[in-house]
Amino acid sequence: xxxxxxxxxxxxxxxxxxxxxxxxxxxxMLLGLGVLSCLGVVAVCRRMKIVDPEGHxxxxxxxxxxxxxxxLWAMVKSNIDVVRRIVHPRLPxxxxxxQVAASQKTHLGQVIYANSITLTPGTVTIETDEGIIDVHTLxxxxxxxxxxxxxxxxxxDLEGKS
Numbered sequence: 655x656x657x658x659x660x661x662x663x664x665x666x667x668x669x670x671x672x673x674x675x676x677x678x679x680x681x682x683m684l685l686g687l688g689v690l691s692c693l694g695v696v697a698v699c700r701r702m703k704i705v706d707p708e709g710h711x712x713x714x715x716x717x718x719x720x721x722x723x724x725x726l727w728a729m730v731k732s733n734i735d736v737v738r739r740i741v742h743p744r745l746p747x748x749x750x751x752x753q754v755a756a757s758q759k760t761h762l763g764q765v766i767y768a769n770s771i772t773l774t775p776g777t778v779t780i781e782t783d784e785g786i787i788d789v790h791t792l793x794x795x796x797x798x799x800x801x802x803x804x805x806x807x808x809x810x811d812l813e814g815k816s
Contacts, residue, residue, distance in 0.1 A: 661705045664712050666696045708762050717812030724808060725770060732775040736792065748794045754801060756785050757810045767809040771800060 669692040674680075677688060699705050707713060739745045758764045768779040768787055776796040780788040791797040 658705075661707075661710050661712060662696060662700060665699060665705055665710050666692055669695055708760070711762060713814065714762075714812060717814055721808055721812045725773075725805075728805065729774055732777070732796070735795070736775045739793070746794075747792055749790065749792055750794070750797055751780065751788060751790050752797050752801065754787050754789060754803075754806065756782070756787050757803075757806055758813055759810075760813060763809060763813040766812065767806060770805055770809060774805075 670688060673688045673692060677684060696705070699709070704710070739747060756764045756767050758767055764782055764785070764787070768782050771777050771787065771789055772779045776792040777800055778790045780790055782788075789797075789800055791800060
């Protein structure tokens, strides 16, 4: 369903809201120029055929609203663990590289999963390859947490039933 009208409209609204926030000046002339520039960008995006579920994934918004609170809490817990290991050097660091399966149905879902791993302190995605992700972890516990599949399942749920 490339270039669906609702994606085109939501892209325009999103671009215009960002333009309003960044502009800070709300005279009629500048508002008009903002509308024209956003319409031009949307026209170029439609011509390039990137107003699609991957280029403008508005269908993921409900899933993100469920995922973000859980992910922020996971980041806080990981930050605390990494800081504890820095402050208390006797706590073990056991760096390792592991491979985990990514159960997401789309490349976008796998990218979200890989980025989520990297944004969680103590873990870094090294490489992704069709359903397999190589991850560097600082500790055995971080490796077990990634292997548990909790984040993988939540990102797969975020994707929905595409």
